[in-house]
Amino acid sequence: MVETDHPRLFLHQFISPDLCKELEFIHKSCSTTGYRPNVFSTTLSHLIATNSSHLIIPFVSIRERLKEKVEEFFGCEYELFIEFTGLISWTRGANIGWHSDDNRPYLKQRHFAAVCYLNSYGIDFEGGIFHFQHGEPASVVPMTGDVLLYTADNRNIHSVDEIIDGERLTLTLWFTRDASHDEDTKLISFISSTLSDSSDTNIYRLLPSPASNNMYWFPPDQASNCQSGFDLRCARIYIVGYDIFCSRDKNYCSADDFSDSFFELLNEPLHLVWRSHLLIEEFVNILHALQVLQFYYWKHTEWQPSESKANSDDVVQMSESQTERIQHLKLLFVKNYQSAETTFTHSSRRSFLEQSIDWASFSAANVAWEAYTSKLHQEILSSFPEWKKYNSIFSNPSKGS
Structure with a gap:
């Protein structure tokens, strides 16, 4: 039982090894310098901007599963929007001291966080253990496929040990109750302005285009x-x-x-x-x-x-x-x-x-x-009309994806 003073949930092997490897491939192919020293990131908007909209498809089902799990565990069904989705890798020297995810005024819209570990401590990197200041579990050792959910407020102040070797990779999502910060709305608008209506899959039309x-x-x-x-x-x-x-x-x-x-x-x-x-x-x-x-x-x-x-x-x-x-x-x-x-x-x-x-x-x-x-590319072409209609990115089982 997780104590209510520090609401958090640990999910063992929630993400399949195959999906972890696929997301690792995307990050190592597309990442840019990140938001803090020795950190690299790949956001969905960046994939769209670099003519790789199709690479958001592997994220779709796991975003849904995580959102449903957060809503179920924290008792906020049908209230949440995904505010941010990104692949983030930490390399030698990267760390964060004690903080909560909403401790910056411009991030007050973030209410819940999901951190998905895509590779393993002791195999792919050293250091990088996640610690909570109070409550249980007090520490989380990152292992491939494991997921940590927690409230992004001062009930779950946390830190991450410095990386001392290798590259620690996570899929990170933040969730909000504020519809004005819905990531899907922004992504769909962005895709609409960049995605050709043509079903032409000539590979030269699908090649990545570098950012700045x-x-x-x-x-x-x-x-x-x-x-x-x-x-x-x-x-x-x-x-x-x-x-x-x-x-x-x-x-x-x-x-x-x-x-x-x-x-x-x-x-x-x-x-x-x-x-x-x-x-x-x-x-x-x-x-x-x-x-x-x-x-x-x-x-x-x-x-x-x-x-x-x-x-x-x-x-x-x-x-x-x-x-x-x-x-x-x-x-x-x-x-x-x-x-x-x-x-x-x-x-x-x-x-x-x-x-x-x-x-x-x-x-x-x-x-x-x-x-x-x-x-x-074919999957995103077939899914996009429904996404645009409902202003939401979701899996469509009828597409056979």
Whole structure:
């Protein structure tokens, strides 16, 4: 029985491992710098703004389940609206001291919170244990699939230990009784202005479009001059052993030149490189390459390593001059590789970077990513008319999603 002075509920393995992995894929593909130091976030509005509206589909059913559980447990059926949904990751150095979630005047509309743990303490990260100042449970050790619900007020003042290794990932929702803060209303309006009515699923119409480049530079206070830190999109590619190669000939800016052209390289077509081998497949921008790569690591166990080498038309050996250009790009976009590695990778998993790539499996993953993207796009096209009619985002079982 949970004491009424500090209303909260812990749900063990409420979210399936498969959904946790899917949301992790989305975050590692799309995140930007977050709202506090050493934190990264992916909001639903950001997905829509970067031409990835289809990626909100995996959130729909879990948002519903969490809202129903909050209403049931706290006795406020049919009273709540979802005020915020976001993926939030905490990396080395991130922490919060004792506070309640409504202790800032502009957040007074938040009445309840749901924190869903998408990876595990001791496996994916160290530190990051959640503590309540009073009541039971006094502490929560994050484990994949577990969920914590609590009132976002001074009855549940809490803190989070500093992250000392790895990346701690959560799906976080806040709920409100104030309809003017209903997230669905804003998201539907945003989708309506960006989603084409066409059912055309040509993959080139569904490719991600980067947000403002300074949203991807870490630490944020270096985004104006980029003298230190890294572009987090590039960092997530580099730390799993890949490089990028921009395929269009141009005069590369120097490592000390931080004009707009410095970032524009990432918005142009590029290739992925593994050691001395370049994948012929061209990606339209850095987010496209990152999304396919993260999809591969999400789904790689589904493709058995090929006994044959990749088709010679798929991979080519890099020339010396190309290798020099690759190293130049790395210097431009990741000023401190060690910082990027320690930010995103648990120390026990760094040997993963030495694994070789199976290009045939990677090609299969690329095809599967296109099918996955098209399927989600079809789902959002079929669901959106009902969402717009009822001004609410919800699952529609008749759609077979």
